Every structure is written in C-alpha cells, then in structure tokens.
Amino acid sequence: MHNPLRLVAVGLSLAALVGPAVAQEKFPSRPVEVIVTFGPGGGADLMGRQVSRLAEPILGVAMPVTNISGASGNAGLTRLLTSPPDGHTVATLIALSVSSWAAGLGSAKPDDFQVVAMMQNSPSMLFVNKNSPFKTAQEFLDAAKQNPGKLRVATSGLGTQDDITVRYLASQGFPTKNVPFAKPAERYASTVGGHTDALYEEPGDVAQFIKSGDLRPLLVFNDERHESFPDVMASKELDLAIGDLPNFRTIAVPANTPDEIVQTLADAMNQVLDKPEWKEFCAATYTCTETMSPEQAQKVVVDFHNTVKGYLERFGQEQAAK
Amino acid sequence: MDVFDLIVTGFAGALQPFNFMVLVIGLLVGVIAGALPGISFVNAMAMALPFTYLMQPISAMAFLGGIYAGGVFGGSISSILINIPGTPASLPSCWDGYPLTRKGQSRRALQIAIVASATGGLFSALLLTFAAPPFARFALRFDQPEFFAATVLGLLSVIAIAKDAPVISMLSLFIGMLIGTIGVDPMYGMPRFTFGTDAMQSGINFTVVMIGLFAIGEVVDLIVVKPDLSVRKGPGGQSLSGRDVWAIKGSIARGTGIGSMIGMIPGAGATVGAVIAYGVEKQASGRGREFGTGVPQGLAAPESAKNATTGAALIPLLTLGIPGSAATAIMLAAMMLHGVSPGPLLFTTDVTTVYTIFAAMILANLLMIVAAVFVARGFSTLMRTPPAILGAFIIVLSVVGAFGVRNNFFDVWVCLAFGVLGYVMKRTGFPSAPMVLGVILGPLAERYFLTSLATYENNYLIFFQRPISATILGLAGLFILWSLWPLIQPLLNGLQRKSRKGFP
Amino acid sequence: MPRRAKLLLKAVPPALILIAAFVLPRFMLQNQNMAAMIGEGEAGPTFWPNVMLTLVAICSAFWLVREVWTALRAPAVAGEAPPPAAPYNWRLAWTGLAIVILYGVAIQYLGFAFATLLFLAVWLILGGVRRPLTVAPVAVIGTLVLLYVFVALAQMPLDRGRGVFAGGTIELYQALRIY
Structure with a gap:
C-alpha cells in the first residue's frame, strides 16, 4: 500500500469518475469529525472528547476531535454549516453560542442546525470566595x-x-x-x-x-x-x-441532514449517555441530564434563543427609556 | 511524608519503564515538532491528546510534559538554522542565533542554545518541585493591573531592543497591536475591523502571522539568494568548550531568573520572558552594541528564559487548577479526562501524582540535552538538502501549521497574505519581529487593561496605586531609561556644558 | 530632480500608513448602535484600537516628515553612484509568491493531497531542481509522508477538495488505509 504506483493509478482513475462517489455511501463509512467550538481544556472540549471516546466503539469509526475556537464558538459552527450535511461532521453547540446570536454575533440562527442530542445541562450558580463576608444569598x-x-x-x-x-x-x-x-x-x-x-x-x-x-x-x-x-x-x-437560562451542551449537525442519519447519531449519543463512564463524568461535573429526542433537544435550543432575545430586547428598551 | 521521600517516590514513578518511554517519545516529538517551521508544539500537544486517553494519568502527563519541554526548546533549532522561529518564544533566538549560522558557527550556536535551555528548564522544574505552593499563593495576589504592568514591561522591551530606527520599530509594534484588535473584543463581544465578514470575527492569530511573516518570505528569498548555511571550518566552527560555557554563565543566570518569574504570569509567558531577557541582556552583558551580529550572550539569555517558563507555568496549573497558556490548558484537559482535577485538593488527595509529575519535568529537562543533540544534528544534516527542496516542504508545513492552529482555512489566507507582506518587509528592511510581538502582546495588554478598569471603578490610575503593579511599572520605566541612556547621555552633557558656559 | 523624486518615493509607505490611520476608525465597529451597550465612564471596545491608531499615526507622521526632509535637503545631483547591488531575481521571487498563493487556492479545489503533490513538483522545478528522477520521487514520497503524519496520525481535517476531487481524495485515503 506504500507503492507510489498505486497513487498514480488512483490519480488516473479520477478522470473516469463521474459525479461524487460519496452520495450513496452508507452512514458512517469514514471518520466522523467532532468539531469542538472552543479551545482545549474547557467544558465544551471535555464534552466533545468524552463523546468521541465513548461513541467510537458504538459507531464503529474513528471520531477525531477538531478544536475550532473563536467568536464565542461561531467560527466552529460556521465550519459545520459549510461541511456537507452527511453526518460525517458534527459539532458541539452550547448555550453561550446560542446567546451570542441573540446578542448580534455571527450570522447563524437555531433553524440552521439540527440538534442531535442533549448531552449536558446545568443551571448557573453564584459563588463567593471562602473568606467572603456573605454567608447566604440574602x-x-x-x-x-x-x-x-x-x-x-x-x-x-x-x-x-x-x-x-x-x-x-x-x-x-x-x-x-x-x-x-x-x-x-x-x-x-x-x-x-x-x-x-x-x-x-x-x-x-x-x-x-x-x-x-x-x-x-x-x-x-x-x-x-x-x-x-x-x-x-x-x-x-x-x-x-x-x-x-440553563447552561446546556448539545451535539448538532446542519439542518438539512437526512433524518435517518440524525437518528443513527442520536441513538449513538443516547447510548453514550447510558454508559457508566459517562454517568461518572456527568456526576463529577454536575451536568447529568435526561435523555431527549432530537426534536425535544431542538426545542430547548429554540426556546433558549427566544428567551435570551426577549431579555435583551427588554433591557434595550429600558436603556433607551432612560 | 517528608518532601524528599515524596521526591524519591516521584522519581520511582517517573522511571517506570512505560512512563520513561513515553517521556522520551514526548521529548522527541516535541523537539521535532518545535523545530519544524510552521508546526508549533502546542499543535503537537493537541494532536497528542487523543493518544493519552488510553494511558494512566501519570503517563499522560509525562508524555505531554515531554512534548512541552522539548517543544519550547525545539523552536530554536529552526530559528538558529534558517531564521524561521518554530514557536513565537523562539523569535529572539533568531536575532543572535542566525548570524552565528551565517558565520558558519551553527553547531556552536545550537550547543549554546541547548546548554542554556536545559539549565533554565531544570532550574524551573526544581522551583516547581520545592516551592510551588508558596509561589502559587504569591501568584494569586496578582490581579489584572499586575498582569497589565508585566505586559507593558514586555512591550517596552520590544522598543528597547530595536537595533536601529526606533521610530520604525515602534510603528511596526503598534501596527501589530492594531492587528491584534481585529475580531470580537474581549469584554463587550463586539466585532471590530471585521469589514462585515464572519471569518474576521475570530481575530488574527499570532502564530499564523508569525508563520506568514517569517517562513514564507524567508523561503522565497531562499530560492533566489541561496545563502550558505553550512558549518565551516576555522575559528568558531568548533564545538563549545567548558570555557565558552563559563563565559555565558551570567547570561544564563539572568535569563533563568527572568523566565521563572514571568512564567508564573498567565498569558504569553515564554514569549514575554524571552523578549524581556534579550532586552535586559543587551544592557547587562556590556556588549549591547554588538547584539544582532551573533553574540553568544544574546542567544543564551532568551534561550534560558523561555525554558525557565516551562516549570513556572505549571505552578498555577497544578496548585490552583488555572492554566496560563494554551500548552498548560491541554495538560489540564488531559488530567480532567482522566478524572484528575488539578488544584489545591490534588496536593492532599493525590500527592504521589503531583510529585511524579515534578520528577518527570526534572527528568525531561535532563534528558532534553540528549534528545536535543540528536535532533539538532539531524536538522543540521537536513540543511545540506538543496534550498528548493527545503523551501517546498517549509511552505507545505507552514500552510498545514497555519491551518492547524484553529483548523480554520481562513487562517491559511491570513498566513499567505502575511507571507507576501513579510517578503516585502524583508526586502525593504521594515522590521517584522516587533509586528509579531505586537500581535502577541497587544491583545493581552488590552484585555488586562479593560478588566482592570472594570474591576476598579474605571480608575485609570489603579496601575500606579497597587504596590506590585506600581513596582513593575517603575522597573519598566527604569529599564527604558537604562536602554535609552546612550541617547540621553550626550543630551545631558550638552546641557551641562551650556549651563557651565552661562554661569562661569 | 529625478533623484529627488526617487527619494520622495520613499515617503509613500509612511504616507499610506498615515492615511490608513485616519480612514480605519470608520470601519471599526460594524454598527454604531452596539456602542449603546457601553456603560458610562467605561473605556469600551473602541478605546484601545483608537489609542493604537493614534500611536500608528504619530510614528508614521514622524517617519514621513523625516523622509521628506532628507529628500528635500538632498543635493539635486547624486554625489556618488551607489555601489552596484548584487543582481536579484525579482521575477523569480514574485513567481514564487504567486505559486504559494495558488497553492492555497488549489488546496480548496483539488484537496490537500493532490494540491500538495502538484505544488511540491512545481516548486522544485522553479527552484532549479529539474531532473524528473529527483522531482517525481521527492514530490510523491513527500506527499505520502505528509499524508500519513497529518491526516492519518494527527487526524487533521485538511481539505479533501470539491466535486470529483473530493471523491478522488477519499478513494486515495481508502487505498492508503488512512480511512
């Protein structure tokens, strides 16, 4: 297989190829790229890497993780939207990116994506230093x-x-x-x-x-x-x-991905959620969530977007009134 | 347990065959990745992360620690041999390392770099082992104004080391800092200078700018000029002697001290440390006028400083769970994926892991000498390949490296655009190093500046009111006076003479 | 006079930078409404870029004045001819830069594998390595090594190209056992 002649042969056979050979392949037939929309070491990165590690044996293909950071995750999401919608590229879609759209960043909207599964969800909290004079929220x-x-x-x-x-x-x-x-x-x-x-x-x-x-x-x-x-x-x-305003982390694909592929991915993700390794991981990060269908998960994202938009419009009007 | 018992246990862990093996592999991967123009060791660490899934946490840290220590050194190999910094921190090593190569003394230059780097790295690994908790407590007292002051010190160093035409160097630096403001701002989330494109919102990455300015322009020149980069016989062509090393001991000590301090500050530790060390050395060595022509001191100081940041940067990571750089963030990810959370608890619950990591870092810096000698020899041999072949692969690696920083093809266009600009700048003599340093330091300075203001009620004087930041800024002021002294002195003398004339 | 004009030409770069420093502020924020989010007394997202633009303007103005000054004070007739510079092949250099840019375009259309194979071959020929027995093996083996290191081992999502080339790249990767 290291024979350079083979390469030449493939190169020559290119001319004979009519149309993309990718169209009729079964899913998944090659590595599924997991785009993590933030840099290594963060919450989204850990989620993406756990998903890749635990879903590889289920889907039976490699799932290389690619960190594409920048602009509140929108750089990676743009990349997802420009990839072919064949399920071989998935991305992390988290609450921070969704709220950034409502605030006017990027050009994406919830309808551009099909959420595959809700992986993690957690409310936010207010913390103080151990020596803080405040003992209670009141x-x-x-x-x-x-x-x-x-x-x-x-x-x-x-x-x-x-x-x-x-x-x-x-x-x-x-x-x-x-x-x-x-x-x-x-x-x-x-x-x-x-x-x-x-x-x-x-x-x-x-x-x-x-x-x-x-x-x-x-x-x-x-x-x-x-x-x-x-x-x-x-x-x-x-x-x-x-x-x-929950802090959710989901796995998403472009909106026009075929339903069967979304379902295959969703089944794999929900199997990941049931694995003991995942249960341990989500317990340690206080992010365990109930299993959702793609439609339910999509609704969480859409509702969140509308909520954030509502708040921002309200504050904008209040500021303008002053 | 006593500290020394812990260290013995740590070494026993680090010397276990598998751990030792991955440490050596990590070192080699790091030195090679660092030395390849375009591919940065941070890239290599991110690519290595999936391989650590199957390892024990200690092995994973030994592996990544090896890549880190080796990679920070490796970047200098290509700085010295072909004037293309392998990593941003190796930029100052170009200034006196490459001139040595042009004189036919590349072997000596590499040996100086190896000795200085290993000394700096070893010292900071020892600092990490024996003084991590107190240093971490000290580091926590640093707030945004202190970070800002340290970044200002770095920026002033860039101006202080300008060889000629300080105004043009400053212009280059400020243009770099302006390029650094492109994209979403760090506080308000507002896109700036994006000209309506989504791609620009992610900003311009400094590694990409560096690859473009240095690698592409240099390679195009390589096929036209075909410089002689081989080792020549004659004075200086020989290996380094013990006496040579003794002569640069002061430079190594100063560089190591600066690097260890700067490394604890989150942000661009290694780069800032190396630049400040070069600036200080230019004043302290007494050979400042010759700097830039291949002075061993000018190579040794930044080399020891940048490796001295490696151990120091692990202090906030291990003791507080706070990564200060992209490299330490990847180490954090590796530990978290194994369910080990670095931070204060690690020292009580998992103290053997901590000391094994310490031992691995000490070993990495000792072994680095061996690994570096082999890899440096290999790369010196590579230099004999025809410039066209060498250049072709440097360009492919540059494109892959620019893409790999964020896996974003837009970065390849940015890299190629800066490649054309870098070529023009090289031919017209407009300095490119201050521009790269501006792209690195500008966004840090802005972020620390804005957050300081937000934290302290928009008080613009806060930087002078907090003791630590005021001290650093005071030092920065003294430093700039010191470096500009040759310019100021004649002025003062002239004034004195005039006044003497006026009042006989 | 031609000599003076030539010297004045050196004042063009600082002049352009100076003009840019005055024009760029208009393009800083995408929509000015966003500025409403900034609280009172805050520096805001425009403070730092404005400081940088000012510093750039000052430095380039200083440079411009100096260039114009030297040009005007220079004697109209050249005193001594500058020593002849070593011949520099500008055409080769600019061709090289153009090929590097074309390589970037080619990656997106042909995919990384085929674009790199082509680029390596072209660059070697441009750089004076013309023997087919050197060019072919270096390009083919070089591409294979790069593919194994970056696509197989490091799993980088390098472009696979468009249309036929996407299919071709995938077939190539499958033939090489990368996929």
Missing part, C-alpha cells in the same frame, strides 16, 4: 442593595446569559458591577484570589474549587434547588424569576 443581595454597583461579579462577558442575570438582578433592585473575563481561568483566579466579590458560573467548571472549599456556592439560578447542593437556595425562593 446577605449578598442586601449588600448589593445598600451599595449599588459596588459588588463585583466576575462573568464571561457582556451580552451573555451571565450579563443578562446581572442586569436582571439590577432591574430587581440589586445592582452589581459586571466584570467580564474572556479567559475562564482568569475569571476563577480573580474570585479565588479575592479580587472580585462573586463569580457567576456553572458548578461543573469550578468543581475543584467547590470541593477544596475555595469557592462557596450562594445561589442557584433555577426554580428548584440543585440536588448536589441541597443547602444552596434557588433563585425562585427569593422571588427572582431568572431560572430560564
């Missing part, structure tokens, strides 16, 4: 009310669900200062080092700091409490209606 909110805009909350950026939550708290009479950090590592270090007063993040990404006690959870932004943190108050208990 103390934190009271301090925010008394010193408007003085408390600093480390977030991932403006126009994200982090920002929406901070703006929502301000609209309810608890104004804090949003301090955006583009790099997650710097964001965590700033709260762990005591340079910011609180951190908005999903628990899985800061699990090691929660376990070591360097970060203390104060509040879950959800309607009910988190089963792993039964002592931490849910936002609804404080009459804050901001439980509709």
Whole structure:
C-alpha cells in the first residue's frame, strides 16, 4: 500500500469518475469529525472528547476531535454549516453560542442546525470566595442593595446569559458591577484570589474549587434547588424569576441532514449517555441530564434563543427609556 | 511524608519503564515538532491528546510534559538554522542565533542554545518541585493591573531592543497591536475591523502571522539568494568548550531568573520572558552594541528564559487548577479526562501524582540535552538538502501549521497574505519581529487593561496605586531609561556644558 | 530632480500608513448602535484600537516628515553612484509568491493531497531542481509522508477538495488505509 504506483493509478482513475462517489455511501463509512467550538481544556472540549471516546466503539469509526475556537464558538459552527450535511461532521453547540446570536454575533440562527442530542445541562450558580463576608444569598443581595454597583461579579462577558442575570438582578433592585473575563481561568483566579466579590458560573467548571472549599456556592439560578447542593437556595425562593437560562451542551449537525442519519447519531449519543463512564463524568461535573429526542433537544435550543432575545430586547428598551 | 521521600517516590514513578518511554517519545516529538517551521508544539500537544486517553494519568502527563519541554526548546533549532522561529518564544533566538549560522558557527550556536535551555528548564522544574505552593499563593495576589504592568514591561522591551530606527520599530509594534484588535473584543463581544465578514470575527492569530511573516518570505528569498548555511571550518566552527560555557554563565543566570518569574504570569509567558531577557541582556552583558551580529550572550539569555517558563507555568496549573497558556490548558484537559482535577485538593488527595509529575519535568529537562543533540544534528544534516527542496516542504508545513492552529482555512489566507507582506518587509528592511510581538502582546495588554478598569471603578490610575503593579511599572520605566541612556547621555552633557558656559 | 523624486518615493509607505490611520476608525465597529451597550465612564471596545491608531499615526507622521526632509535637503545631483547591488531575481521571487498563493487556492479545489503533490513538483522545478528522477520521487514520497503524519496520525481535517476531487481524495485515503 506504500507503492507510489498505486497513487498514480488512483490519480488516473479520477478522470473516469463521474459525479461524487460519496452520495450513496452508507452512514458512517469514514471518520466522523467532532468539531469542538472552543479551545482545549474547557467544558465544551471535555464534552466533545468524552463523546468521541465513548461513541467510537458504538459507531464503529474513528471520531477525531477538531478544536475550532473563536467568536464565542461561531467560527466552529460556521465550519459545520459549510461541511456537507452527511453526518460525517458534527459539532458541539452550547448555550453561550446560542446567546451570542441573540446578542448580534455571527450570522447563524437555531433553524440552521439540527440538534442531535442533549448531552449536558446545568443551571448557573453564584459563588463567593471562602473568606467572603456573605454567608447566604440574602446577605449578598442586601449588600448589593445598600451599595449599588459596588459588588463585583466576575462573568464571561457582556451580552451573555451571565450579563443578562446581572442586569436582571439590577432591574430587581440589586445592582452589581459586571466584570467580564474572556479567559475562564482568569475569571476563577480573580474570585479565588479575592479580587472580585462573586463569580457567576456553572458548578461543573469550578468543581475543584467547590470541593477544596475555595469557592462557596450562594445561589442557584433555577426554580428548584440543585440536588448536589441541597443547602444552596434557588433563585425562585427569593422571588427572582431568572431560572430560564440553563447552561446546556448539545451535539448538532446542519439542518438539512437526512433524518435517518440524525437518528443513527442520536441513538449513538443516547447510548453514550447510558454508559457508566459517562454517568461518572456527568456526576463529577454536575451536568447529568435526561435523555431527549432530537426534536425535544431542538426545542430547548429554540426556546433558549427566544428567551435570551426577549431579555435583551427588554433591557434595550429600558436603556433607551432612560 | 517528608518532601524528599515524596521526591524519591516521584522519581520511582517517573522511571517506570512505560512512563520513561513515553517521556522520551514526548521529548522527541516535541523537539521535532518545535523545530519544524510552521508546526508549533502546542499543535503537537493537541494532536497528542487523543493518544493519552488510553494511558494512566501519570503517563499522560509525562508524555505531554515531554512534548512541552522539548517543544519550547525545539523552536530554536529552526530559528538558529534558517531564521524561521518554530514557536513565537523562539523569535529572539533568531536575532543572535542566525548570524552565528551565517558565520558558519551553527553547531556552536545550537550547543549554546541547548546548554542554556536545559539549565533554565531544570532550574524551573526544581522551583516547581520545592516551592510551588508558596509561589502559587504569591501568584494569586496578582490581579489584572499586575498582569497589565508585566505586559507593558514586555512591550517596552520590544522598543528597547530595536537595533536601529526606533521610530520604525515602534510603528511596526503598534501596527501589530492594531492587528491584534481585529475580531470580537474581549469584554463587550463586539466585532471590530471585521469589514462585515464572519471569518474576521475570530481575530488574527499570532502564530499564523508569525508563520506568514517569517517562513514564507524567508523561503522565497531562499530560492533566489541561496545563502550558505553550512558549518565551516576555522575559528568558531568548533564545538563549545567548558570555557565558552563559563563565559555565558551570567547570561544564563539572568535569563533563568527572568523566565521563572514571568512564567508564573498567565498569558504569553515564554514569549514575554524571552523578549524581556534579550532586552535586559543587551544592557547587562556590556556588549549591547554588538547584539544582532551573533553574540553568544544574546542567544543564551532568551534561550534560558523561555525554558525557565516551562516549570513556572505549571505552578498555577497544578496548585490552583488555572492554566496560563494554551500548552498548560491541554495538560489540564488531559488530567480532567482522566478524572484528575488539578488544584489545591490534588496536593492532599493525590500527592504521589503531583510529585511524579515534578520528577518527570526534572527528568525531561535532563534528558532534553540528549534528545536535543540528536535532533539538532539531524536538522543540521537536513540543511545540506538543496534550498528548493527545503523551501517546498517549509511552505507545505507552514500552510498545514497555519491551518492547524484553529483548523480554520481562513487562517491559511491570513498566513499567505502575511507571507507576501513579510517578503516585502524583508526586502525593504521594515522590521517584522516587533509586528509579531505586537500581535502577541497587544491583545493581552488590552484585555488586562479593560478588566482592570472594570474591576476598579474605571480608575485609570489603579496601575500606579497597587504596590506590585506600581513596582513593575517603575522597573519598566527604569529599564527604558537604562536602554535609552546612550541617547540621553550626550543630551545631558550638552546641557551641562551650556549651563557651565552661562554661569562661569 | 529625478533623484529627488526617487527619494520622495520613499515617503509613500509612511504616507499610506498615515492615511490608513485616519480612514480605519470608520470601519471599526460594524454598527454604531452596539456602542449603546457601553456603560458610562467605561473605556469600551473602541478605546484601545483608537489609542493604537493614534500611536500608528504619530510614528508614521514622524517617519514621513523625516523622509521628506532628507529628500528635500538632498543635493539635486547624486554625489556618488551607489555601489552596484548584487543582481536579484525579482521575477523569480514574485513567481514564487504567486505559486504559494495558488497553492492555497488549489488546496480548496483539488484537496490537500493532490494540491500538495502538484505544488511540491512545481516548486522544485522553479527552484532549479529539474531532473524528473529527483522531482517525481521527492514530490510523491513527500506527499505520502505528509499524508500519513497529518491526516492519518494527527487526524487533521485538511481539505479533501470539491466535486470529483473530493471523491478522488477519499478513494486515495481508502487505498492508503488512512480511512
């Protein structure tokens, strides 16, 4: 097979080929590329790599992971949309990218994608440093009310669900200062080092700091409490209606992918979700979620997009009114 | 357990046949990937990540640690031999390394680089082993203003090392920093200078710019000029002697010290460390005027500094779980995939793993001398191939490397565009190194600047009010005065003479 | 006068950079409405690029003034002819650059495998390696090694080309046992 003559033969046979030979192949017939829309080491990367590792034996082909980072994940998603919709290219589609569309970034929309499976889902939480004077969420909110805009909350950026939550708290009479950090590592270090007063993040990404006690959870932004943190108050208990911004991570393909291929992929992904290795992984990152059909998962993404859009329009009008 | 017991246990773990084998393979992969123009060792680490799935966490870290230590050195091989930096951190090694090659002393230059790199790397691995927790606590006191001050020190070094025409070097640096602002801004998520295209939103990557400016322009020149890059007999063509090494001990010590400090700061540790070390060395060695003509000190200092950042960069990763660079982020991914979370808990729950990683880093730097000698010899032999063949493969590797940074074909176009620009700049004598450093340091400086303001109530004076950042900025000010002293001194003398005339 | 004009030509690059520094701010933000999101007293996303543009403008203005100054003060007649420079084959250099750009285009249409094979061969011929017995093996073996390292081992998603070439690349990879 190392014979260069073989290469020449293939080259010559090109002329004889009529039309792409790819069209009638069965799925999957060659490696399925997993586009991770963020750099190595982050939550989306870990999810993509676990999926690739655990789904390879199920689909029976290699699943190389490709990190395409940039523009809140939109660079990788653009690449997915320009790949042939034959299921041999899949990508991670996460809440942050969806909210970035609502904020006007990129040119993608939920209808461009077909979500294959919901892999991880987790509410966001508010954390403080271990030496923080705030012991409960109520103390934190009271301090925010008394010193408007003085408390600093480390977030991932403006126009994200982090920002929406901070703006929502301000609209309810608890104004804090949003301090955006583009790099997650710097964001965590700033709260762990005591340079910011609180951190908005999903628990899985800061699990090691929660376990070591360097970060203390104060509040879950959800309607009910988190089963792993039964002592931490849910936002609804404080009459804050901001439980509709979950941090989900899905696997998606372009919208015009044939249904049977979507179904094959969805079956494989749902088998991954049932594997003990995955159960261990999602428990350690507090992101276990119920199994969903592609249609259900698609609906979560569409609803999330509409929710974020609604919030941003509301804040935009409020700002314009001032 | 006592620290020394832990170290013994660590070495026992690292010397297990399989761990040792993957460490050596990692080193070779790292040195080769680093030395190939276009392919950066960060690329190689990302490609190696799937191979670590099947390994034990310790083996995975030994493998990646080997690639990391070897790769940071390897980048200098192509800097020295063909004036194309293999990694951004090896950029300063071009300035005095390649002139040595042009004098026929490439063997000596490579030996200086190996000795300096291994010393720097070894020292920082020892620092990691014996002083990680206190240094980590110290590093946590650094906030955004301190990071900004350190980046400013790096930017000022770029200006200080400008050989001639400081205004044009500054212009090149500022254009680079402007290129660095292209794309989505780090705080507001707003696209800038994208001219309505989606591709530009991801910004311009510095590795891609570096490959374009240096590799493509250089290769095109290679087929036209056909320079003589072989080792020549005669004075200086011989190997390095013990006395030669003794002569550069001060440079290695200064470089190592600078690298170990800078390495703990997240961001572009190795590059910033190497640039500052070169700038300081130019002043401290006493041979500043000759720098850029092939001075051993000018090669040894940045070489030791960039490898001294390798161990130091692992301090925040292992003790806090905070990766400061792309390379350490990949190591974090490898550990997390095995269910090992680096951070404060690791030192209590899994202390043997920690010390095995320490031992592996020490071994990696010792073994690097052997690996580097072999690979450097191999690459020196490769230099005998006709320039056309060499150049053809450098261009293919550049295209693959530019693509591989983010697996984005747009980056290939950016690389080729900068290739044409780099060629024009090379022929007209417009300096390209400050531009690359601007693309690297500009976005860091902006991010730290904006986040500092957001954290401290838009107070523009915060950088001078916090003690650590004020100290670093003060040092930066002194440093720039020191480097511009030759320009200032005659002015002052002139003033004195005038005043003496006025008041007899 | 022609000498002075030639010297003035050297002032064109700084002049162009200076003009760019004044024109570019218009293209900074895609839509100005976005600026409404910036809070009061904040530096905002335009602060840093504006500082850089100002610094670029200052440096290029300084350079421009210096070039014009030297051009105007230069004696109208050249004192000494500059030493003849070594002949430099500009045509070869620009052909080389054009081929490198074409290689980028070719990757997208022919795919990485076929484009690289072609590029290696063309570059060798351009660089003076003309013996078919050298060109063919270097190009073929070189391409194979690159394919095994980057497509098989490193699993990089390099372009497979369009149309017939996509099919051809996949068949080639299957023949080489990469897929």
